[in-house]
Amino acid sequence: MELRKNSGPLKWCMITLVVVFLTMFLLLPLVYIVITALSKGIDTYISSITDVYAVKAAWLTIQATLWAVLVNTIFGIAAAWCLTKFAFKGKKIISTFIDLPVTVSPIIAGLIYVLTFGRQSFLYPILDGWGIQIIFAVPGIILATIFVTFPFISRELIPVLTAQGTDEEEAAALMGAGTFTIFRKVTLPHIKWALLYGIVLCTARAMGEFGAVSVLSGHLRGKTNTLPLYIELLYQGYDFTGAFAASSILVILAVVVLVLRLLLEHRGQKELDIHK
Amino acid sequence: MNRMRKHKSIIPGFGLSFGLTITILSLVVLIPLCSLAVFTARLSFSEFIYTITRPRVLSGYWVSISTALIAALVNAVMGFIMAWVLVRYDFPGKKFIDGIIELPFALPTAVAGISLTHLTTTNGWVGKLFYEAFGIRIAYTRLGITIALIFIGIPFVVRSVQPVLEKMDIQYEEAAMILGADRRTTFWKVIFPELLPALISGFTLAFARSIGEYGSVVFIAGNTPYETEIAPLLIMSELQEFDYAAATSIALVMLAIAFIILSINAVAQSIVSRRVSGLA
Amino acid sequence: MINKKIKIIAAALAAVLALGTLTACGSGSDSKSSGGTIELTNVSYDPTRELYAAYNEIFEQHYEESTGKKIEVTQSHGGSGKQALEVSNGLEADVVTLALEGDVQVVADAGLIDDGFVSEFPLDSSPYTSTIVFLVRSGNPKGIYDWDDLIRDDVGVITPNPKTSGGAMWNYLAAWYFFEQQGQSDEDILDSIRKLYGNVVVLDSGARGSTTSFVENGQGDVLLAWENEAFLSLKEHPGEYEIVVPSVSILCQPTVAVVDEVTRKHDTVDAATEYLNYLYSDEAQVIEAENFYRPSTPEVYAQYVTEIEGNTITEIPENGKWINDKVVLTDINHFGGWTQARAVHFADGANFDSIYEQ
Numbered sequence: 016m017e018l019r020k021n022s023g024p025l026k027w028c029m030i031t032l033v034v035v036f037l038t039m040f041l042l043l044p045l046v047y048i049v050i051t052a053l054s055k056g057i058d059t060y061i062s063s064i065t066d067v068y069a070v071k072a073a074w075l076t077i078q079a080t081l082w083a084v085l086v087n088t089i090f091g092i093a094a095a096w097c098l099t100k101f102a103f104k105g106k107k108i109i110s111t112f113i114d115l116p117v118t119v120s121p122i123i124a125g126l127i128y129v130l131t132f133g134r135q136s137f138l139y140p141i142l143d144g145w146g147i148q149i150i151f152a153v154p155g156i157i158l159a160t161i162f163v164t165f166p167f168i169s170r171e172l173i174p175v176l177t178a179q180g181t182d183e184e185e186a187a188a189l190m191g192a193g194t195f196t197i198f199r200k201v202t203l204p205h206i207k208w209a210l211l212y213g214i215v216l217c218t219a220r221a222m223g224e225f226g227a228v229s230v231l232s233g234h235l236r237g238k239t240n241t242l243p244l245y246i247e248l249l250y251q252g253y254d255f256t257g258a259f260a261a262s263s264i265l266v267i268l269a270v271v272v273l274v275l276r277l278l279l280e281h282r283g284q285k286e287l288d289i290h291k
Numbered sequence: 292m293n294r295m296r297k298h299k300s301i302i303p304g305f306g307l308s309f310g311l312t313i314t315i316l317s318l319v320v321l322i323p324l325c326s327l328a329v330f331t332a333r334l335s336f337s338e339f340i341y342t343i344t345r346p347r348v349l350s351g352y353w354v355s356i357s358t359a360l361i362a363a364l365v366n367a368v369m370g371f372i373m374a375w376v377l378v379r380y381d382f383p384g385k386k387f388i389d390g391i392i393e394l395p396f397a398l399p400t401a402v403a404g405i406s407l408t409h410l411t412t413t414n415g416w417v418g419k420l421f422y423e424a425f426g427i428r429i430a431y432t433r434l435g436i437t438i439a440l441i442f443i444g445i446p447f448v449v450r451s452v453q454p455v456l457e458k459m460d461i462q463y464e465e466a467a468m469i470l471g472a473d474r475r476t477t478f479w480k481v482i483f484p485e486l487l488p489a490l491i492s493g494f495t496l497a498f499a500r501s502i503g504e505y506g507s508v509v510f511i512a513g514n515t516p517y518e519t520e521i522a523p524l525l526i527m528s529e530l531q532e533f534d535y536a537a538a539t540s541i542a543l544v545m546l547a548i549a550f551i552i553l554s555i556n557a558v559a560q561s562i563v564s565r566r567v568s569g570l571a
Numbered sequence: 572m573i574n575k576k577i578k579i580i581a582a583a584l585a586a587v588l589a590l591g592t593l594t595a596c597g598s599g600s601d602s603k604s605s606g607g608t609i610e611l612t613n614v615s616y617d618p619t620r621e622l623y624a625a626y627n628e629i630f631e632q633h634y635e636e637s638t639g640k641k642i643e644v645t646q647s648h649g650g651s652g653k654q655a656l657e658v659s660n661g662l663e664a665d666v667v668t669l670a671l672e673g674d675v676q677v678v679a680d681a682g683l684i685d686d687g688f689v690s691e692f693p694l695d696s697s698p699y700t701s702t703i704v705f706l707v708r709s710g711n712p713k714g715i716y717d718w719d720d721l722i723r724d725d726v727g728v729i730t731p732n733p734k735t736s737g738g739a740m741w742n743y744l745a746a747w748y749f750f751e752q753q754g755q756s757d758e759d760i761l762d763s764i765r766k767l768y769g770n771v772v773v774l775d776s777g778a779r780g781s782t783t784s785f786v787e788n789g790q791g792d793v794l795l796a797w798e799n800e801a802f803l804s805l806k807e808h809p810g811e812y813e814i815v816v817p818s819v820s821i822l823c824q825p826t827v828a829v830v831d832e833v834t835r836k837h838d839t840v841d842a843a844t845e846y847l848n849y850l851y852s853d854e855a856q857v858i859e860a861e862n863f864y865r866p867s868t869p870e871v872y873a874q875y876v877t878e879i880e881g882n883t884i885t886e887i888p889e890n891g892k893w894i895n896d897k898v899v900l901t902d903i904n905h906f907g908g909w910t911q912a913r914a915v916h917f918a919d920g921a922n923f924d925s926i927y928e929q
Contacts, residue, residue, distance in 0.1 A: 026380050033376045036369050040442050044406040093311035100302050111553050118549035120503025122523045123542045127323035133660035151662040184302045194304035219397035225506040233662040234647045243399030251779040262402040269397030273390045412788040513773040516927045528734040531652035
């Protein structure tokens with residue numbers, strides 16, 4: 016504690032620097048969005064965000080986000096478990112492939128699905144025969160969203176599980192516990208907060224995805240337009256107030272998710288303190 | 292990692308977790324990525340080389356890489372300071388700052404691009420100031436691209452350094468100080484090496500993400516060939532010309548760049564962690 | 572305690588997902604008719620949003636009155652080339668209404684539209700046309716009156732990238748035609764075009780992006796725009812801009828077509844054909860003219876021709892007559908049709924690429 020108090024002037028310099036930086040790069044754009052959204056009065060704002068297409072777009076975004084979170088949670092837990100509890104060949108490669116989607120340009124992410132499921136793909140006639148349409152339809156949007164948020168949860172879990180080691184699980188296994196019991200009773204308590212944080216990140220990113228979805232959505236108004244695409248549509252239709260109003264929905268959703276995380280984290284901290 | 296046993300583990304669930312991992316990984320990532328290679332293979336090797344080394348394409352990579360690198364460096368420095376401030380200091384509004392770090396993830400890149408462009412054109416709030424005071428134009432220059440990339444890269448470094456810093460035992464620092472090290476020495480010899488792997492991984496992620504960024508950049512870039520035309524835009528323009536093979540070739544190169552960056556990160560991680568554990 | 576909470580959240584998520592999937596399947600499986608309503612999808616290019624929003628309304632009414640069936644049209648807008656590509660890739664459009672014949676040809680080449688689509692509807696399947704004009708700031712401070720003003724050193728030009736925007740190809744070709752009319756050799760024309768694009772401040776990827784750069788973000792001195800886009804800006808921002816009609820320009824013929832493959836699958840052939848046919852009706856032609864597209868019916872066209880002399884338009888005429896009939900228009904046939912124009916000017920390494928080589 017001594018140590019922390021020592022650095023008086025430096026402390027405030029750094030805090031000021033951080034505040035200025037975040038104000039310039041984060042808050043100013045947000046403030047700009049809110050001001051523009053409200054520039055034509057609250058009535059226009061309300062009617063913009065309750066527009067039937069806006070509501071449909073928001074619903075589609077929520078749907079894609081939930082799917083992405085669900086799939087990535089299952090995948091994240093499986094991958095983290097597999098990569099940290101066992102030794103096998105090809106581990107590095109798998110873990111690099113898991114990280115790859117974050118660094119792939121969203122345009123490429125969209126493109127690869129178009130190539131895989133589009134009309135020129137050999138899969139197309141098969142899927143078409145079953146009456147399944149993937150790209151330019153809801154499933155494609157969900158897939159693209161899963162792709163761009165792919166490593167978010169596993170990346171949070173892996174360091175925690177690596178640090179925790181395998182001793183506790185081994186002990187539990189020796190005592191005859193099954194896979195799910197070990198996971199629930201031994202592993203889950205350790206990774207709870209990392210998992211939660213991963214879910215929050217995944218949710219946030221999934222809601223805002225634009226590039227990849229834009230490539231394979233087809234922009235069908237009211238059908239395959241997610242909220243970010245709808246915002247672009249309004250923007251290009253010279254409806255700036257409407258565009259920024261719709262953006263503010265996303266900002267609000269994001270803030271809600273982030274606040275939720277802070278609250279849960281706070282609870283968790285308390286719980287940990289009690290256990291200590 | 293080196294604690295891992297080489298013989299078969301007694302922990303159950305390998306089959307299940309491995310199977311799930313490989314299945315989902317293949318369906319979502321590997322198979323779609325293969326189609327990229329399949330479409331590129333429609334070109335002969337010399338055509339492929341020609342496509343990816345045209346001057347305009349090369350300048351596209353360069354614009355993307357150079358701006359992404361600067362943005363990632365800025366984010367590395369600022370992200371480190373932010374993580375430090377958030378972990379080590381108490382001040383009013385800290386929770387708030389901590390909470391908004393992820394906003395660049397949640398805000399659609401297009402919205403970020405639009406609002407940043409509006410702010411930084413010569414008649415926007417910020418752009419006007421800079422233009423009139425210093426004669427600097429932000430939007431529609433590489434500076435503008437860099438700013439958009441800084442915006443989208445903010446969370447990476449903070450969020451990878453922060454947890455490590457939180458877990459770091461303050462005893463080491465105290466020991467160093469008691470042993471007579473001054474604050475600067477303590478920082479550079481004790482704290483920084485511990486944080487380096489996290490810093491590198493945050494930096495490489497921010498860098499890699501920025502290279503591929505499209506949504507926010509197209510609005511602010513101005514898209515002038517050889518000046519502010521980014522590589523992802525070139526992919527889009529090849530697609531508009533219905534030239535799939537060319538588009539996928541450029542995409543493949545960008546994918547390779549991303550893969551190389553990630554591998555460098557992996558190598559750096561193992562070197563640094565070996566050195567750190569060697570020191571300890 | 573936390574576990575319980577997580578369980579509740581998980582249950583809620585599962586419920587929402589299940590619901591979501593049901594609705595998703597619901598909307599996915601019956602794209603053509605739900606509850607007796609025929610659904611049509613019209614994939615169009617960027618600037619036609621306002622036009623089709625208005626047109627769909629009267630068409631839906633007309634269709635119900637004439638056939639007794641309800642119809643609902645879903646719109647998709649984007650860069651013309653990109654839209655064509657998406658339809659070829661499997662975006663299930665019943666009709667395409669794109670910026671140029673070349674883009675419809677792409678869909679036809681993918682095997683989705685039967686041959687001869689150009690003559691399927693009257694007037695080369697172009698129910699409305701447009702042209703390229705200049706939009707300048709109020710008072711025309713830089714004195715921009717014709718194409719050769721655009722290559723002056725002090726002029727900043729805004730136009731989209733012809734490689735990513737169909738409309739921008741028209742801009743480029745119109746400029747080419749002007750310099751050709753000046754009697755320049757091909758090499759000189761290329762030089763002039765190089766100067767023109769050297770003056771471009773922001774090369775956006777689409778027509779709408781360019782308009783935004785010019786109007787909202789205050790970039791450049793002149794915007795090369797579709798006539799309808801220019802008038803729309805005049806309408807949205809009265810008193811801030813002027814339209815300058817150059818001495819020559821190009822007749823832009825947006826092309827419409829029924830996507831045969833998709834309509835057969837959806838069983839919407841009749842509805843789709845009627846949708847495009849009705850674009851030629853007097854009611855629709857009036858709507859097109861009111862959205863500043865040049866109507867193809869001579870009678871309707873004549874109603875909108877202005878008597879005002881001069882090439883500068885500072886406001887939308889009160890009597891609604893806005894068409895400047897004096898401008899000399901070339902058309903795509905002058906350039907040997909789209910296939911040739913693309914090969915000579917816009918393909919990789921062709922003229923447009925060469926002007927950027929140092």
